[in-house]
Structures are given as structure tokens and as C-alpha cells.
Amino acid sequence: MSVLLDIDGLKVVFESRHGDVTAARNVCLSIASGEILGVVGESGAGKSTIGNAAMGLLERPGKVAGGTVTLEGERIDGLPPEAMRRLRGAKISMIFQDPLTSLDPLRTIAEQLVTTMTTHLPLSEREARKRAVALMHEVGIPDPEARIDDYPHQFSGGMRQRVVIALALCAEPNVIIADEPTTALDVSIQAQILDLLRKLVRTKGAGMIIITHDMGVIAEIADRVAVMYRGEVVEAGPTRKILGDPDHDYTKSLISAVPRPDVKLDRFPLVEHIESAGSRRSLDLKTHWLGQKRDYGALDGPLLSVRDLEMTFRVGSMFGGGRRSVNAVDGVSFDIAAGETFGLVGESGSGKSTIARLVTGIYQPTGGAIVFAGTDLAGITRRRELNRHRRQMQMIFQDPYSSVNPRKKVGAIVAEPILFHKLAGSRAEVNRIVADLLDHVGLGAKVAGKYPHEFSGGQRQRISIARALATRPRFLICDEPTSALDVSIQAQVLNLLKDLQAELGLTMLFISHDLPVIRQMCDRVAVMRRGRIEEIAPTEDLFERPQNEYTRHLLKLMPKMTGAAA
């Protein structure tokens, strides 16, 4: 096997008015033909920067400040743009993350493939088209002769990613850099795409760098792994060795933070030194503010009972006549007992988030009943009465960047529910409670005067949690609370949620597409598909003895980390 691409001592800096920021330093990587190298790390670790630097695609103000990139024995760093353009696509090509935006929406697949081929290879248009059809067949697009003249929007996400792969391969490059190629795809499609990539690399003898944050993807496809942390490769070696017996502390904590699909643990171990998150004190619920007025009266039966819930969205223009209905939630029933964590799992578009928004009252259901603590919420007409119930349930959202108002200080964000529901006597008391809540979620008591943009995604999610706690809820709805976070941050946030639940006796509805996360968090799980519940079972039963066909299908696709540290 010959070395195709060799990156030696690469240093990339971004110049800014606050001084240079080094995004990558002293990075050494190489790939041979037929080999797949995984580059894994969390956001901001410099993974994508490496890929872009190798391709000559660094955008200003980024620049290569040292080291060499050698492609098949020739140095390619510092080549003039025109020479680099000739190489890109022909010798080295790239597969991007988002298949929805990496194709030109105005040109047919045929045009895009043929232009790329005729630019780099000595082919006539007719020959190029013939090869394009063969290539589409190869990447698994059914009926390529008919579909080649379609536009990108006529393909599904997974099919589009296949087209992107075909586009990356069409000029027969020897090196392919795939930057998070499956992150935007559902798990069932992810498995197919990874299979395809592996097969193509083996048959064509190309070398591939696959950049990902997902240990599961690495385990599935990579021969060797390089772990990146803060711009440096901290550890590199064969996949089995790195995943099974890592040397570096960071790698160890990264692997232990990956939720395990096979067994439920009480907490995620070894995650404390990743992002400092102040030590937590336990609180005494009897004397603490959060524990006041918690005597809701005896409750027999479930805390939340959802009966035959239906939600129909009307889509299409008001005048066009093309209005049709979409049944986002179609006859869903489930109960959640007090103190329980109930999971909703399903692929995107299965109606999970809609259910969360129906329960919290953001949407009004078109049918069915939501009974909370014995009261049918639809039957309450007075706003004050409704607010009294709503206060007891709060929600934590998916996107940490849009779920806190960027124009408000953190203290004001957390204080708002307390002030609105008049849960404290004086302004000074409110401030004290806010500081205490922020401290309790691990942000420290002094952050109230800062704005959200001064915090990372994980910290913002903690702000969201503090805001949710500020109404003294007893029911918490978590809608994909960690799917936008890095895996180590996810572990910390999930640990926090578990601690809070134990301390405050919270009941939770936990929504996720991620089966291992569900397994770690939930007592019972409902599997959703196209607005309906396929199966409800206690978590262990569901994972060990799935009854439903679709559940089995989902479980089979779940990425398994072979040889994960026990």
C-alpha cells in the first residue's frame, strides 16, 4: 500500500483583531490506498479545518501557517488557486455534511456529473453521461437512466447524499475527504451510506479521511483513528486499539461519555474534566425554595394521561386550493406515572416533538384529551386556572442557540417565570433564587449579569434547565435536549438531569431519536412512527425483547461501538 496523502506538522491559524487563533497545530496524518482514516473530535477541535486545509478550501481569515500537505508525493500546500482547482475533484475530492445544500438546486444531476467529468477527464459528453449512469447505479440509486435528468429536490436526503458521493467519485480521485457525511441523515440511512463508502474505498483502492464527532461511525467504518482535541491530534492508532484501550485521558473520557446501547448505567463516568461545571451541592428539599408548595394533594392514577391525541396540520397556500392535511399525531395514547421517565423515540418526522408541544399547550390538539394530574387541560377556559396547571410542567428544548433569548441577560431569563407567576416576595428574593438556581445547574451564582452568547451550547442548555426549574415544576418535558451537543457535554447534561430528577422527584417525558440515550435515561419507552405509537414497553424489555417489527429494525440499525471500554 502506498501513501496517498500525507499531512505533516500542519498548523492552521485564523487571524482576528483579538490576535491569531490557532485552530490546528502540529497535525500529522497519512492515508494509504484502500484505507479509511477516521478523524474524531468534538466541535471546535479542528477536524473540519484539517480537511479544508488539505483541500485548499480554507476561507479567509484562516491560513496554513506551517507544515506540509503531500498528495501522491507532490506538495500541494501553497499551490496557486488555479493549480489547486485542477487537483480538486480529479485527485482529491470532498463529501460534505448537508446533502440538502451541497448540490446545485438549479441544475439536473446529469448536468452536474457530466460537467465535473468533462472538466477533469478527457471524455466526450456522451461518454461522460454513460459513465454517470453507471456511477449512479454503483452508489445505489435505483433506475439511474430515468433519474439522471431529475433535479436535486426530487431526491430524498439519503438519495441526495448518494448523488453527492457519486459527484465526489466521478473524476476518479484517489483521496476522498468526507466531512460528517452521515450527520444530517437518519440512522437507517446512515448505515447504508457507511456501507457504500466502505465498499467504494475497497473496490477503487482510494484512500478516505472520514471526519466525524460520532464514535459509532468511527467504530463502523474506520481502519485507523486520530483523536483531535483543541487543535491537536492527541492519540492515533488502529480503531480497535483506540476504542478498546485508549491511552490518552481525553480519549478515555470521550469514549466513556458515549451512551451505551447495551446496558443502563446510573451516571456517565469520567466526564468531569471536559467542561468545568462547578461542583454541585445537594439541596434539602424541605427547606429549599424549590421544595415550597409541593403538596399538590394525593394523586391516584398517572400524572399525565394522553388519550387518542390527534394533531392535523393544514399545509399549502390559503388561495392556491392545494391545501391538504398532514396527520402529525394520529391517535396516540399513553400514561406517565409520577416520578417516572417516559421516553418517546422515533425517526425525524415521526411526531415526537409535536406531542411535546401539544402537552405544553404551544399547539392546540385537533382531537383527543390531555389529562394532567386528573384535570383535562382542554376543559379549562380561564387563563389563570390554565397557568396554574401549566406552571407545573416545563420544557427543555433542542436547540441551545435559539431557546434562550439572545437579547436578555441570563438572570432576567431565569427570573421571568418567577416574576410572572409571583413565586417570590421581593425583587431581592428573586435575585437570590435566580443565583441559587444558576449555581445549582452548575453555572455558578455569578453568571446572572452575562448574555447568552458568552456561553457554550452545553452551558446554554443549563440556562434552559434553570429557567424550566424556575416555575417549580413537577413535570419536565425534554425535547431532544442533547442532540445538538457534543457527546461529552451531552453526558454532563444528562447527568445533571438525572441528579435533578432524583433530588426533586421530577416526572419526565424524554424525547430523543437516539436509542442509547433513551436507554440511559428512561424507565419506559414508546416507539413512534408516522404519528402513531408502534410499541410501549419498559426500557429493558424493549431493548432486550422487542415485540414490534419496526422496533427490531431500529435496534438493528443502532451503531454499536465494538470493544468499548467497560
Place this chain on the structure above:
Amino acid sequence: MSEVEGVVEGETIGVWGRMVQSDLWYSFTHSPLAMISALFALVFILACLFAGFVAPHDPFNLASVSLFDSLLPPAWQDGGNISYLLGTDDQGRDVFSTILYGGRISLLVGFLSVAFAAVLGIAVGLVAGYAGGITDAIFMRIADIQLSFPAILIALLIDGVFRGLLPRGLHDEVAVYVLVLSIGLSFWVQYARTVRSSVMIERTKEYVQAGQVIGLPPGTILFRHILPNVLGPVLVIATIQLALAIITEATLSFLGVGVPPTQPSLGTLIRIGNDYLFSGEWWITIFPGIALVLLVLSINLLGDWLRDALNPKLR
């Protein structure tokens, strides 16, 4: 990346500290054009505001105006008088002083009508964007209809209606407010459209849903949460429309339907001077004209800079 590093150490840096550290301030201090424009606009506005102290003469105090000094050329020309730097008009009023006093009226009309248009437009945009459906459709069709008339025509129409309704003497007194009303009513559409589209984006964000889950009423969500997030583009429109409003006022006054000659604005001054242009007394109209052009240009350049600086795509 750098943004985060810059702030982590500082506990609270205060409003001024935050402003000096901000990207906007950086962009401002690195754009000579923006700084020159801001300086000119600031000096002009201050000079007009304190015209009573800055101006060498009081052109509207009949006791201090002398017909003997009428139609004097600028100081550097033959027959010029050093105390009348830019010459005098047909009634012996100092042109430099009338520019300052006239600028005051122009700026007053400009600021008031922009404020009026902004308040009206933002309110309509907020309601239309948040409520959606029929409400949105009605407001936006009104906006579409209004957009199909030129702003100056609407201003003329409103001014004409008021002229018909009010007795002559009263009209002169409230002329400024009629102008503000007519210019404001023809300018609100742009705010409404911009705010509406921003609100439609913001209202789907999760912080708005978080407010709904807390139980906040729509008004609170709209004004306390959404409004501060849609004001960026409004600031840009307001700056550019300030220049436009001043021009519109000058146009109306030039046409004789603006402020009366007893309280002349820059536009009125240009109209008065226009009569003397061909008899050789060019300074009566040219200097107010130059003042108007420079003022509008500097505000426009500021607006352009602000638009670019607030648009992350251009950075």
C-alpha cells in the same frame, strides 16, 4: 471563537465597555467614510440645535435685520461683508444663519416623521407577523396598495386634505406637524414589511415557545422578547429614511406645500433663493442646497455603513 475569549475574564464591563469592545464599534473606527460622515452629521445637527448661540445673526428677529444689507454677496467676493459670511438674501437675512435655523426645521421634521413612521410600521409589522392569517393578509394588502403610490404623492395628498380642512392661519402654525404626519404615513410600509418578516422568523424560535410554556401572554412575548430581536434592521432603515424624509420635506417645501416662509426649512430657503438664481444672486439658493446635499449624503453614508456592519454575510 475570539468573541468568547474576549469576554470570559471580565465580570461586568458595563455598557460603555461593551460598546467599545463590540464589532460594530470596531467596524466604525476602521471605516474613515463612516467616521467623517458621523462627524459632519453630528456637527451639523449640534449647530442647528444650538442655532441661537452658533448663528451670528437672528434672521427672524425683524429688529436685527436691515434691508440695507440685502442681497450682499459672500464675504470673499467684491462688496461682501465679513459679518455675513455666506452673503444675505433679499430681506437682508444672513444666509449662514438661515441655513442653521432652516436646518433645525428640516431635522425636526425628519426625526419626527421617521419616529412616527417607525412606531406605526413596527407596531403593524409585529402584529401582522405574530398573528398571521387574516390580520396579516389585511395589513400587508394595505401596505401593497400604499407602495403602488409614490411617497411624495401620498404626502401631497395628505397635505392637501389638511389645507382644505384647516383655516389658513392655523395651517401655517401646524404645518410642521402636517408634514410629519404626511411623510410618516408614506414611510411606514418599509418598517412594517421588514419587521413582519423578522417576526415570522423569530416566532418559530424556541425561546418564544419557552415563553409560551411559562405562560406569558402574547403581548409580553411580542414586546419583551421578539421586539428587541427584530430592531437591528429597523435601525438601518431609520437611518436611511431620515435622509429620505429630509429630502421629501425639502421637496414639499420647495413646491410650496411644506413649511411657510416665516419659518423656512432648507427646502423653503432653496425655493426662495431660486427666484434670484438668474439675477446673479446665486448664493441665496446654492448654499442651502449644498448644506442639504451634504447633510443627506452624510446620513446616507452612515446608513450604508450600518447596513454593511450589521450584515454578517458581508464581513
